[in-house]
Amino acid sequence: VRLLGLRDVLFGRKKLAEPRDDRLFSLTTAAVTMETELGLKPAGAAAVAFKPQSSGEFRSAFDEIDQLVEAVAQSSGSEIERKSDEFGFDWIIVRDPQLEDLVGAAHTLASEMTAKGFGPQLLAAMFRFDGGEHPVYWIYGFKRGAFWPFVPLGDQKRDNATELELKAKLEKELPVEQDLTRWLALFDAPV
């Protein structure tokens, strides 16, 4: 958790926080515990959500990023899909049976967007796991550099008990967001 700098406090924040994608990879080690202790397996799908800009600068930068992600996906045999949602966010969906490839694709997209100066547009990455009563998601917030669990039950409800169990069992190996009020939902996500 980063603290606000003194300058931010005195003058107010001038820009959105830069993303942190360095902790994404801890999900691959945590996946072992998820399977042995909770019987949850990667569902072979992940997605990254970001807010597109209408500027030509963003469009041309994003075309380059898109091509790179596509190339990376082809080399690892992943499928890529693109979708927009009613909140005005774009999603890049990756399908691959290997969790490492899913994490790798999300990391490539995030680091390329950051390198091109569009890091603040990144919202979250989402990884799906199956094997329980309901699908389990780990959401990675790029701003906070932390994961939080999300178990939607349908009808805009979520299973807090399972989410808290996931936190309890995985917070030793996964950077889990400690502030529960930040565990925001991503209902009807395309994965």
Next chain:
Amino acid sequence: MLLTLALVLVLYAAIAIGVIALLFTASHIALYVIIVTGALIAATSIHAGGATNLILRAVGVESGEGAERPRAIAERLATQADVPVPSVYVMESAAPNAFTAGLRRGGAVIVVTDALLDSLDDRELEAVIAHEVAHIANRDAGVMTFASVPRMIGETLVSDQSNLYIFFFFIWPLGLPLLGVGSILTLALSRYREFAADRGSALLTGRPQDLMSALQRIDGVGHAIPNADLRGIGRAEALCIVASGGTRFALLRDHPPLEQRLARLAAMAREQGEAIGP
């Protein structure tokens, strides 16, 4: 917890020594203290049924109507915990909460608010009732009553409104330390008993996560997992970047902070996943 209990006993001994000393110096004050103590102990050890009825009338509890859902859960858990089945009442209140009354295990009463029934699902409600059943199994009402007598004596002495000089010179110096030390010890003990009841609930239900889920929901403001969508909050998030909520002075809390309770339950959830023994 043992240390706190021992300190309570030391406090009782100090009162006894003080009273004996007074008997030789100022016997009328000693008599006053003895009578007050006696009255308090008598009042708190009224027959359990009578006492709980008093409590129920004081909080305006509905009769047992509409309590089928929590009653069925309480019956099951009480059998499991091997305590007499408590009566279950539903109280009208906008605040989701639950408490236990009754000095003896038999004749104990669990009161839940209708807001609690509305806001929790069956598993969460079971976890909260299991917490209350654990209070009954641990005889917490009795223990807390015993431990709070020094504080109540202190309160009685300090709240004496007579204008006699004797009041300032003798009663206050007697009452203030009793009130201060008694309060801190009672509150510390109460926090320990809460942790113990949380643990009992987790053992009874086998699912610490259900109590964790219920606690974050009941504790509500500034703690709960949101139902809002990450995409819908927009710029408001930037304003909330600094964690909200400060903690009250820890010594003066009767319940441990939510974070500590969740952390201990999380440790139990982890232990449950581990293989037992070599």
